[in-house]
Amino acid sequence: MTARSATSAPSVPRHLPANKDLWVFVLGDFVIFGSYFVIFMVSRHQERGLFIESQRHLSLNIGVVNTLVLLASSWLVARAVQLTRAGEFERARTMIVGGGLCGLVFMVIKAYEWSAKIAQGHTFPSNNFFMYYYMLTGVHLFHVAIGLVFLGVSYFELRHRRRVGSVETGATYWHMVDLLWVVIFALLYVMR
Amino acid sequence: MTVAPVWTAPAWTRKPKIDQWIAWWTIPVFYNIFGLIFVVLTRVMPPPRPDITQTQIVQFFVDHSLTIRIGFALLMFFIGFASVANGLIALQMKRMSVSPVFAYAYIGALVVGGLPGCLIPAFAFVAAALRPDRDPQIMVMLYDWCLLSFVGSLGCFCTQNMVLALAIFLDRNDVLPKWLAYMSIWMIVTELLASPVFVFRSGPLAWNGSISFYLGTVVFVVWEFCMIRLLYTAIEKQSPNEQIQD
Amino acid sequence: MDLRPQWISLWLVPLFGAIMAMAFVAFPGFLPPMPPSMTAVQVADFYAQHTAAIRFSMVTFNLCAIMLIPFFMTIAVQMKRMSLPSHVLAYSYLGAAATGATLFAIADIFWLIAAYRPGRDPQLILLLNDMAWLVFTAPVGAVVVMNLALGLAVYLDRRPVPVFPRWVAGFNVLTAAAMTPAVCAVLVTDGPLAWNGAVSFWLRLGAFVLYLVVMFAVVRSAISAQAREP
Amino acid sequence: MTAAVRTTAVWAGLSAITVVSWFLAPAHHAQPVAASTPITLGVLALAVIKTRLIIQEFMEVRTAPLWLRLATDGWLVALFGAIVVSYVW
Numbered sequence: 208m209t210a211r212s213a214t215s216a217p218s219v220p221r222h223l224p225a226n227k228d229l230w231v232f233v234l235g236d237f238v239i240f241g242s243y244f245v246i247f248m249v250s251r252h253q254e255r256g257l258f259i260e261s262q263r264h265l266s267l268n269i270g271v272v273n274t275l276v277l278l279a280s281s282w283l284v285a286r287a288v289q290l291t292r293a294g295e296f297e298r299a300r301t302m303i304v305g306g307g308l309c310g311l312v313f314m315v316i317k318a319y320e321w322s323a324k325i326a327q328g329h330t331f332p333s334n335n336f337f338m339y340y341y342m343l344t345g346v347h348l349f350h351v352a353i354g355l356v357f358l359g360v361s362y363f364e365l366r367h368r369r370r371v372g373s374v375e376t377g378a379t380y381w382h383m384v385d386l387l388w389v390v391i392f393a394l395l396y397v398m399r
Numbered sequence: 400m401t402v403a404p405v406w407t408a409p410a411w412t413r414k415p416k417i418d419q420w421i422a423w424w425t426i427p428v429f430y431n432i433f434g435l436i437f438v439v440l441t442r443v444m445p446p447p448r449p450d451i452t453q454t455q456i457v458q459f460f461v462d463h464s465l466t467i468r469i470g471f472a473l474l475m476f477f478i479g480f481a482s483v484a485n486g487l488i489a490l491q492m493k494r495m496s497v498s499p500v501f502a503y504a505y506i507g508a509l510v511v512g513g514l515p516g517c518l519i520p521a522f523a524f525v526a527a528a529l530r531p532d533r534d535p536q537i538m539v540m541l542y543d544w545c546l547l548s549f550v551g552s553l554g555c556f557c558t559q560n561m562v563l564a565l566a567i568f569l570d571r572n573d574v575l576p577k578w579l580a581y582m583s584i585w586m587i588v589t590e591l592l593a594s595p596v597f598v599f600r601s602g603p604l605a606w607n608g609s610i611s612f613y614l615g616t617v618v619f620v621v622w623e624f625c626m627i628r629l630l631y632t633a634i635e636k637q638s639p640n641e642q643i644q645d
Numbered sequence: 646m647d648l649r650p651q652w653i654s655l656w657l658v659p660l661f662g663a664i665m666a667m668a669f670v671a672f673p674g675f676l677p678p679m680p681p682s683m684t685a686v687q688v689a690d691f692y693a694q695h696t697a698a699i700r701f702s703m704v705t706f707n708l709c710a711i712m713l714i715p716f717f718m719t720i721a722v723q724m725k726r727m728s729l730p731s732h733v734l735a736y737s738y739l740g741a742a743a744t745g746a747t748l749f750a751i752a753d754i755f756w757l758i759a760a761y762r763p764g765r766d767p768q769l770i771l772l773l774n775d776m777a778w779l780v781f782t783a784p785v786g787a788v789v790v791m792n793l794a795l796g797l798a799v800y801l802d803r804r805p806v807p808v809f810p811r812w813v814a815g816f817n818v819l820t821a822a823a824m825t826p827a828v829c830a831v832l833v834t835d836g837p838l839a840w841n842g843a844v845s846f847w848l849r850l851g852a853f854v855l856y857l858v859v860m861f862a863v864v865r866s867a868i869s870a871q872a873r874e875p
Numbered sequence: 876m877t878a879a880v881r882t883t884a885v886w887a888g889l890s891a892i893t894v895v896s897w898f899l900a901p902a903h904h905a906q907p908v909a910a911s912t913p914i915t916l917g918v919l920a921l922a923v924i925k926t927r928l929i930i931q932e933f934m935e936v937r938t939a940p941l942w943l944r945l946a947t948d949g950w951l952v953a954l955f956g957a958i959v960v961s962y963v964w
Contacts, residue, residue: 224935232581241954248961274893282886285933382933393922398915468832475783475828479790486737510743525831526775534768
């Protein structure tokens with residue numbers, strides 16, 4: 208399956224996941240993170256050699272593992288929404304817990320990665336590449352932390368009031384966190 | 400309630416919600432003067448560069464001494480109106496279906512925030528502008544003092560935005576829309592990204608940086624504009640007879 | 646309703662007011678106020694010569710000034726008794742009172758740091774002295790907004806018998822007007838508007854002291870009236 | 876294809892793309908690596924596919940109102956357009 212095939216899907220009933228308020232946030236966050244990415248690219252353009260040289264010191268394995276962890280958590284959370292719609296609240300809750308645990312694993316791995324880099328002497332003010340590395344991953348980590356709060360709200364929603372919209376809110380936020388990480392992964396770890 | 404016969408108040412004082420309307424009007428006025436003070440007069444926004452020499456810093460104060468002093472003289476008066484804006488927002492927060500804890504925390508956080516965020520920077524610049532013949536080392540310190548304190552007073556505004564966002568999220572009376580709460584999360588992120596100003600003297604995360612200053616300021620201006628607009632709607636929608644629990 | 650907290654807060658004013666009047670007289674830099682034209686060496690000399698008196702008076706201010714806060718909170722509570730559309734003015738008053746008091750609490754520490762180490766570089770003592778005087782004199786905005794908020798509240802109060810008499814509104818606006826010119830202390834270092842000038846120093850302090858005296862009497866009768874209410 | 880199978884297929888595809896990009900990165904090489912426009916464009920293309928899959932499938936924008944589909948696609952075009960321009964410029 209490719210991304211292109213998605214747009215030509217047969218006509219389906221239109222449904223706005225979560226609510227407009229959340230999408231104001233998601234689209235605005237896209238713009239804000241987009242600005243960070245463009246500013247990063249402009250700096251990279253100015254110091255291309257330094258960025259490629261510094262990039263070698265990042266652990267690609269950790270980056271890949273963290274991407275896989277977040278993708279798995281997104282899958283769990285997306286399944287949770289589908290299960291909620293089907294009325295299987297018990298299983299949906301398990302999926303949400305699984306997604307949240309993946310988020311925690313992501314944070315632990317990130318903390319390990321940071322401490323390893325700091326031990327190697329690559330700190331925040333070391334050079335511009337590492338400045339962006341800590342800044343982008345740090346802001347993203349803050350979004351992960353808030354995402355865990357959102358998943359927690361979804362979990363309690365599934366226990367008590369069971370409104371699909373509230374579960375969708377947590378899920379949409381969490382996918383945004385996943386998506387931003389995919390871009391950060393490409394820009395910081397992989398591109399040359 | 401009827402007005403006492405001994406003293407008849409003018410008709411405008413009997414307008415419903417008159418006190419909130421007066422408080423509301425101080426906010427756009429205050430922020431326009433705020434812009435005049437910080438952008439036009441005192442040159443704190445956009446901030447001067449952190450990576451200039453001692454001589455250039457002294458020259459900056461010599462060149463702008465008069466406007467810095469005029470600007471901050473205005474600030475010394477108008478800063479008081481910040482508490483009117485906070486009082487109005489706190490009142491609207493008290494209309495929400497949540498405990499007034501957040502409303503009082505909002506006032507508390509901003510009472511604190513006004514000092515490191517506004518007045519302390521002002522005094523550092525004024526002290527430098529009043530006597531540009533001070534030891535140049537001291538001039539450089541006052542320069543850093545003002546701009547770091549101005550851009551880098553983080554926690555007060557994180558707390559302010561956190562309690563505001565929580566109050567809006569938990570509110571079931573729909574006093575302010577939920578998307579404003581989400582915007583307050585951006586404000587917290589903005590403060591987080593202002594924290595590197597204490598580390599970097601140039602680049603996007605310095606106090607005049609594209610991320611730490613410009614992006615943050617754009618978010619702040621958008622937030623403030625929405626807040627002013629939404630407060631207007633909130634007051635307008637409020638029933639004059641609504642009882643707010645004390 | 647138990648009115649004892651309000652009575653206690655009210656009577657803290659004359660008690661600590663008297664102590665602060667003593668501290669005021671004891672500070673050698675107030676009578677007359679130190680001119681901004683003093684050089685760094687003169688300022689350093691001043692702190693070296695009068696260390697004990699400076700410490701005594703500023704520590705006293707440090708201890709006592711914030712004791713006026715309960716009184717201002719009593720006024721905020723009385724504002725909430727008024728028949729107003731909302732409590733927004735009381736909240737504004739409360740926030741402004743806290744800001745104003747904080748500034749004073751910072752100013753006296755600058756004076757104390759300046760007096761702490763006599764051997765310090767005179768340039769640094771001059772800076773601390775400037776900071777103390779500027780922070781003490783100029784930021785009157787908070788107190789002015791307190792007065793304006795209270796004045797407006799008194800004016801709008803729709804009780805048949807208002808909590809505070811109507812003239813208190815005018816008196817508050819007048820006090821605000823008398824204190825406002827002190828902002829010019831950051832602008833000029835000479836003449837009546839400088840921090841040692843007749844307007845910025847004497848008129849501002851005089852207006853504030855008169856304000857405390859008058860408001861003491863007014864709040865006292867307001868609490869008595871509250872006590873008589875059913 | 877049920878919704879569950881579709882979601883799982885999307886997840887499998889995303890993970891596979893991630894593993895592919897693992898082979899492209901400079902961290903593999905002990906020697907200093909040179910900038911490479913083809914590899915970077917390939918990485919960015921994979922990133923576009925991944926982000927668009929997440930938006931369309933996980934965030935369910937595929938079935939959302941038109942304005943949201945336009946807004947998210949517009950963002951992707953603007954962002955990756957700006958990234959590519961600043962890379963090759």
